Amino acid sequence: MRLFGKQIQLQDKRRIDERTKVEKVSTLAFVLLAVSFFAIPLMWLVLAPFDSDPTFRIKWPNWGLGNFSEMAENPYAYRSLMNSAIFSAGSGLAVILVGAPASYVLSRIKFAGRDAFLYILLLFSSIVTGSAAMVPLFLLSLRLNLIDTYQGVVLVLTGGLIPAAIFILKDFTDSIPKSYEESAQIFGASSFRILKDVVTPIIRPGLAVIFVWSFVQAWGNFLAPFILIRDINKQPAAVMMYSFYNDGGQAVFRTVAAFSLIYTIPVLAMYFYVNKKYGFRFYGGIKG
Amino acid sequence: MSFVSIEKITKVFPGGVRALDELDLEIKDGEFFALLGPSGCGKTTLLRTLGGLESSTSGTISFEGKDVTFLTPGARNIAMVFQDYALYPHMNVLENISYPLKVRKFSKEEINKRVTQASEALSIQMLLDRKPGQISGGQQQRVAVARAMACTPSLYLFDEPLSNLDARLRLEARTFLKQLQRELGVTTILVTHDQSEALALADRMAVMDKGRIKQVGSPAEFFHKPANIFVASFIGSTPMNLLDGLVNDGKVVIGSMTFDIPEHASTARTGDQVVFGVRPEYVSLVSGPGSGIASGVVKVTENLGTHYLVTADCNGILVRGTAPDGSEPAMGDTVHLKPEPGRSLLYNKTSEDLY
Amino acid sequence: MKSKTMKGSRAARPGNSVLGKGAATAFLSPSLIFIGIFLLIPAFWTLYLGLTDYKLVGIEALNPSFVGIDNFTKALNDPQFLSSLKLTIIYVLGSAIFGQALLGFILAWVLNELSPRIRNIVELIVIFAWIVPGSVVAFLWFAFFNNEEGTLNAILGVNIDWLLDYPMLSIIIFNIWRGTAFSMLLFSAAIASIPKSHIEVARVAGASKMQQLRNIVLPSARSYILTNLLLITLWTFNDFGPYLLTGGGPGGETQILPIFIYDSALRYLDFGYGSAIAAIMLFLNLVISLIVLRMSRKGKK
Numbered sequence: 023m024r025l026f027g028k029q030i031q032l033q034d035k036r037r038i039d040e041r042t043k044v045e046k047v048s049t050l051a052f053v054l055l056a057v058s059f060f061a062i063p064l065m066w067l068v069l070a071p072f073d074s075d076p077t078f079r080i081k082w083p084n085w086g087l088g089n090f091s092e093m094a095e096n097p098y099a100y101r102s103l104m105n106s107a108i109f110s111a112g113s114g115l116a117v118i119l120v121g122a123p124a125s126y127v128l129s130r131i132k133f134a135g136r137d138a139f140l141y142i143l144l145l146f147s148s149i150v151t152g153s154a155a156m157v158p159l160f161l162l163s164l165r166l167n168l169i170d171t172y173q174g175v176v177l178v179l180t181g182g183l184i185p186a187a188i189f190i191l192k193d194f195t196d197s198i199p200k201s202y203e204e205s206a207q208i209f210g211a212s213s214f215r216i217l218k219d220v221v222t223p224i225i226r227p228g229l230a231v232i233f234v235w236s237f238v239q240a241w242g243n244f245l246a247p248f249i250l251i252r253d254i255n256k257q258p259a260a261v262m263m264y265s266f267y268n269d270g271g272q273a274v275f276r277t278v279a280a281f282s283l284i285y286t287i288p289v290l291a292m293y294f295y296v297n298k299k300y301g302f303r304f305y306g307g308i309k310g
Numbered sequence: 311m312s313f314v315s316i317e318k319i320t321k322v323f324p325g326g327v328r329a330l331d332e333l334d335l336e337i338k339d340g341e342f343f344a345l346l347g348p349s350g351c352g353k354t355t356l357l358r359t360l361g362g363l364e365s366s367t368s369g370t371i372s373f374e375g376k377d378v379t380f381l382t383p384g385a386r387n388i389a390m391v392f393q394d395y396a397l398y399p400h401m402n403v404l405e406n407i408s409y410p411l412k413v414r415k416f417s418k419e420e421i422n423k424r425v426t427q428a429s430e431a432l433s434i435q436m437l438l439d440r441k442p443g444q445i446s447g448g449q450q451q452r453v454a455v456a457r458a459m460a461c462t463p464s465l466y467l468f469d470e471p472l473s474n475l476d477a478r479l480r481l482e483a484r485t486f487l488k489q490l491q492r493e494l495g496v497t498t499i500l501v502t503h504d505q506s507e508a509l510a511l512a513d514r515m516a517v518m519d520k521g522r523i524k525q526v527g528s529p530a531e532f533f534h535k536p537a538n539i540f541v542a543s544f545i546g547s548t549p550m551n552l553l554d555g556l557v558n559d560g561k562v563v564i565g566s567m568t569f570d571i572p573e574h575a576s577t578a579r580t581g582d583q584v585v586f587g588v589r590p591e592y593v594s595l596v597s598g599p600g601s602g603i604a605s606g607v608v609k610v611t612e613n614l615g616t617h618y619l620v621t622a623d624c625n626g627i628l629v630r631g632t633a634p635d636g637s638e639p640a641m642g643d644t645v646h647l648k649p650e651p652g653r654s655l656l657y658n659k660t661s662e663d664l665y
Numbered sequence: 666m667k668s669k670t671m672k673g674s675r676a677a678r679p680g681n682s683v684l685g686k687g688a689a690t691a692f693l694s695p696s697l698i699f700i701g702i703f704l705l706i707p708a709f710w711t712l713y714l715g716l717t718d719y720k721l722v723g724i725e726a727l728n729p730s731f732v733g734i735d736n737f738t739k740a741l742n743d744p745q746f747l748s749s750l751k752l753t754i755i756y757v758l759g760s761a762i763f764g765q766a767l768l769g770f771i772l773a774w775v776l777n778e779l780s781p782r783i784r785n786i787v788e789l790i791v792i793f794a795w796i797v798p799g800s801v802v803a804f805l806w807f808a809f810f811n812n813e814e815g816t817l818n819a820i821l822g823v824n825i826d827w828l829l830d831y832p833m834l835s836i837i838i839f840n841i842w843r844g845t846a847f848s849m850l851l852f853s854a855a856i857a858s859i860p861k862s863h864i865e866v867a868r869v870a871g872a873s874k875m876q877q878l879r880n881i882v883l884p885s886a887r888s889y890i891l892t893n894l895l896l897i898t899l900w901t902f903n904d905f906g907p908y909l910l911t912g913g914g915p916g917g918e919t920q921i922l923p924i925f926i927y928d929s930a931l932r933y934l935d936f937g938y939g940s941a942i943a944a945i946m947l948f949l950n951l952v953i954s955l956i957v958l959r960m961s962r963k964g965k966k
Contacts, residue, residue: 045874052771053776053783053787056772059842060791060793062809063794063816063842064805066805066809066816067797078811078814079815079819119695120695120696120699121696123693124693124696126692127689130684131689145896145899146704146708147700148896148900148903150707150947153922153923153943153946154708154943154946155704155708155943156923157711157714157939157940157943158707158708158714159703160930161710162706177703180699180703184696184700185704188696199394201392201393201396203683204363204396205390205396207362207383207683208361208388209409209413210382210385210410210414211384211413213684220398221683223398223400224400226400242797242800244799244800244905244909259798259800260798260799261800263800263804285801286797286798289796290793293792
């Protein structure tokens with residue numbers, strides 16, 4: 023009897039082993055496929071900038087840094103990156119300055135329908151910020167004399183980013199115990215001091231995350247400057263990418279390759295810095 | 311002399327929950343006072359209202375005869391230790407302790423003096439340059455107490471300050487806290503859901519339920535003379551025997567058992583519906599049946615260390631008593647349980663109060 | 666009279682918030698102003714413009730007149746609009762629902778069981794695709810899809826002009842590549858939020874992987890899934906990204922609604938018609954949101 027039982031156990035074990043083996047192989051195949059899908063198109067961005075003779079093809083480069091010096095000779099390339107920096111830093115700062123106080127109030131003061139209000143606002147901003155509002159945003163900027171200005175793009179981008187920023191920051195602030203502020207109240211600290219000495223330092227990771235998030239969004243945004251900026255001297259890199267063509271309509275590969283990389287590095291660096299330091303988390307609230 | 315005096319304090323939360331219901335309470339100068347009760351009873355709301363963190367709906371609070379109902383938290387000269395300690399994560403221990411003093415614009419020398427005093431009193435001098443995230447829970451708790459102490463308040467409010475510590479550390483911190491309060495002699499109010507903590511620490515305590523105070527008194531009074539059925543069932547490490555009965559001709563009749571009416575219950579009259587209460591600690595095993603003795607079959611025995619808790623089925627009524635370690639009965643044995651006459655209590659079934 | 670004084674005294678009792686009413690209002694108002702000017706006004710302006718024949722050039726530019734629902738009836742009879750709507754739906758279903766959400770979920774599910782090191786590397790690559798600026802991504806894929814020198818043809822050993830012969834498939838693949846990271850991260854969070862014990866109970870009961878997925882994971886992650894589907898649907902609906910790859914071509918085969926709006930309004934400067942299309946798009950998005958919110962509320966009950 024006992025022996026019999028043992029045999030059954032062995033058989034069972036073998037079955038489990040076989041099943042996990044099939045599972046493991048298919049999982050591995052899937053992961054490899056997915057990694058190739060996501061990684062291969064990126065290879066161009068990694069290799070072409072260092073290839074003295076880049077084409078569309080992803081290939082082992084003739085190593086050299088000539089592309090970068092060629093790009094540096096193009097005055098528009100450098101200027102557009104500066105413009106991107108202005109748009110992005112401006113939007114990041116504006117989102118923090120405008121959105122952070124609101125998210126603090128929304129986290130600490132309860133009112134009926136608050137969470138539904140925030141969720142609807144988030145959805146609303148997802149609908150309106152994109153393409154649907156390009157006509158009125160263009161006309162609005164026209165009326166307010168904001169066409170071809172840095173402020174115009176920054177304001178439009180900020181308006182679109184604020185609902186999501188408030189949503190994420192409010193969630194972050196919710197996770198901070200109220201006892202921090204309460205203990206300061208008991209010590210007799212004024213509201214201003216509590217905000218300055220206690221609240222701001224504690225929510226700083228949230229602010230950093232939101233700043234970087236806004237920065238990255240603005241850095242990559244194509245539509246807003248595409249519509250609102252006509253002056254080539256004020257175009258950001260997102261739009262400038264499409265100006266590096268020769269008279270025959272052929273892309274100037276060497277410049278494009280170097281420019282793509284230089285244009286990509288800042289957001290990657292910021293993303294990974296913040297991710298390492300604070301972690302981009304999806305806070306509970308997003309599930310609605 | 312009463313130090314804290316609370317008159318008819320009511321707190322209704324938006325949404326209509328009555329957290330405090332016309333509550334009155336007096337706390338004496340220098341007293342260590344514990345507020346105890348099940349979760350949701352209003353004890354924390356009461357503490358927060360005393361601190362000015364929660365706005366009362368009506369009623370008055372005064373400290374040392376001075377009405378503080380309308381004062382902001384900072385103007386009440388109190389210090390509070392929170393359950394999560396609320397140590398600022400971006401400040402080191404030194405900065406945490408000195409922050410309240412800076413807010414109150416003390417001079418640099420005074421701040422240094424007080425920080426040194428407080429950190430010595432709590433033996434945390436070697437932690438001063440650490441951040442709260444780098445020290446243990448027990449150390450954090452000491453820092454929080456030091457921060458409160460450095461303010462030299464006239465009243466301490468403790469909101470479950472020990473509940474985040476593990477069991478062993480909690481006992482040490484308890485002893486330490488009591489000693490410290492004795493030395494400082496400052497009135498202290500402690501909120502806790504742990505009755506052993508309240509019984510061990512408090513000079514006097516109150517048990518709350520549904521926004522009202524059910525009893526105020528010394529820990530001994532709570533243990534020996536719970537004022538009503540709620541407190542009787544709430545206090546005690548082993549659940550008290552609370553048996554429904556009827557008064558008949560100077561005796562309490564419970565099913566087939568009869569007990570003498572306890573001395574305190576001279577006003578009980580024949581026909582009164584009552585609840586007869588006695589702690590298992592005061593019910594002992596005797597050799598044979600008789601009047602005032604419950605006989606039954608042992609259902610369960612539980613080892614409590616020096617004693618066994620014995621639960622016997624006496625004709626359908628469960629009665630609990632204790633037997634010394636070594637002389638405990640076995641399951642299924644017939645036992646005879648005798649409540650100590652002087653330790654028995656009688657409650658009126660309708661009013662739920664002690665006679 | 667008495668109740669009035671009572672009320673007055675109640676207000677004077679200290680509250681439990683750091684900010685008073687005035688400060689709270691001051692903190693909120695900048696955001697509300699921004700939202701009003703850059704979200705609410707544009708939304709209603711779109712609707713209003715859709716009811717006019719406003720053009721940037723010509724007589725109507727000086728004096729736009731109210732034309733009622735003309736633009737809307739025109740749209741509903743415009744084969745170009747109807748085809749654009751159809752393309753948009755295909756694009757959303759293909760790239761967002763079946764692409765990003767499904768692939769994102771499978772990735773989150775599979776990676777959850779792998780060692781943290783492999784998991785981090787895979788996640789890193791997927792996230793990389795998400796944060797590289799859109800213009801660069803479009804160029805990468807333009808290069809990848811290229812007929813003569815493209816790497817895709819080289820790998821597959823074929824000679825296909827992807828952007829000319831399969832333009833819709835191309836932009837769908839492009840958008841899956843671009844946006845899967847969001848779904849993957851959200852679903853990872855959802856799976857991580859399920860208590861381990863729930864899955865262990867199912868395993869002890871002998872449930873297979875599929876059964877665990879169906880009976881434990883999907884129900885627990887339901888609200889995450891709905892939110893994810895809703896957000897990526899709305900984003901994809903409004904996605905202007907394919908413009909960078911195909912410009913709406915060839916022959917309008919990838920002229921999804923955002924590109925159609927852009928062409929009508931900002932290229933041919935017919936603001937009235939472009940706005941009417943935008944208003945229809947807003948309306949469709951609203952309907953989708955309401956349906957999903959309804960579903961999620963039902964689930965909660």
